[in-house]
Amino acid sequence: MGRFKFVHTADIHLGSFLHADGAESLPGLQELCREATYRAFENICRLAIQNKARFLLISGDLYDREARSVRANRFFADWCKRLADEGILTFVTAGNHDPVREYQELFALPQQVHLFSADRPEIIYISDEEGRNIAAVAGQSYRDKWEKSPLHLNYPKPEGDIFRIAMLHTQLESGKSSYIPSSAAELAECPDFDYWALGHIHKPQLIRNRHPVIAYPGSPQGRDFGEQDPGGCWLIEVDGREIVRMDYHITSPVVYRSLFIDIGCPELQQADSLDQLAEHMLSHAQNISDRELSDRETGESGVPEAYIVRWEIGGRGPLHYYLKNDLQGSGQELCRYMRDMLGNRTPFLWTDSVTVRTAGPVTDKVLERHPALRELLDQTVLSIQQDASVSKQFISQLGQAWDPDTDYEDRNDARLPLDDQTLGNIIEDASRLLLEGLSEGGEE
């Protein structure tokens, strides 16, 4: 029985540019935003080499339609050669962002690389140094940006008592999915495979931790605030038909993070200037990156190198009176200050934006004095959150700018995505304005 290691990645979107507001003012950051997906892939290849992996699996979306470039092709070809020199095979299935119809490698790839066909399912056998088969990998590529048929149902059945892998780029949604309809239960029941190497969902997830194991590696480098977890890949060790070890390794040089500061927290309750708020933000930033670094036991050396941070200042407290006359201006000034203070440390932390959405403590007093008003307000908020028809009516009144369909793949860039958190913020702002209006009208 064979003992070997392999690496599983997907959704690299090689060549994509990371977005960070104001990055153009800092050449080092702009460079990092341009290089991050390349660096993440390089970290994956180095991990495979260091651990003497037998092969690397890329389960779709190696490239991104918009970002595909001569450089991305060259970079991939170069790394495939280095992997091949180390005896490491590379298996690629094309996904919805790099379907075979648009797929073209501009540089020759070594024969140790296999791109699965879109015409039919294939199965490839992998042998050890003595020529004995140790594993089989089944897969099929997307031909077009949508793949509505369950390709995996036609995967050939592997032969022999060896480790059997199926690669699949799927949303893991049964029914009418445009990205290979399938379900976790269906994959788990399939007796033909020991490991489902999935791709498409950008968040790392171990869907099933017992035989057959089902896992998404996630995107090795997030590209915006919708992808806040540090990304990486799976390093898996197999003995015969069993996975004996499975570790997630962080590979992303850049991590996106939303941070919330509550002006009602004990440290800020007595604050009497915006300096104290700025200081509080600085110490918060320090704690975040320190904690992240110490937790990162399986991270590759040198990652993450940078955090791109979006701050939200909220809650109720006296600091509101220092902010309220110019909420937007306060946010911009705090943003400028944080960029100046945090740009020169390692890992460095870049402030993308600061949004101020605070309320004065007076609103609490209004509510205390009018329990019926509190109840009415609470009821209204609850019914918007829980009653689908009320929620729909409320959203329709917000106007055409908002798009409640927040599916990552089919997003309409001309409209603003209205996710649950944004909707919650709008409701909170409306409640605050209502209460402030009441208190200014003599209620205090």
Ligand SMILES: [Mn+2]
């Ligand atoms: Mn995809």
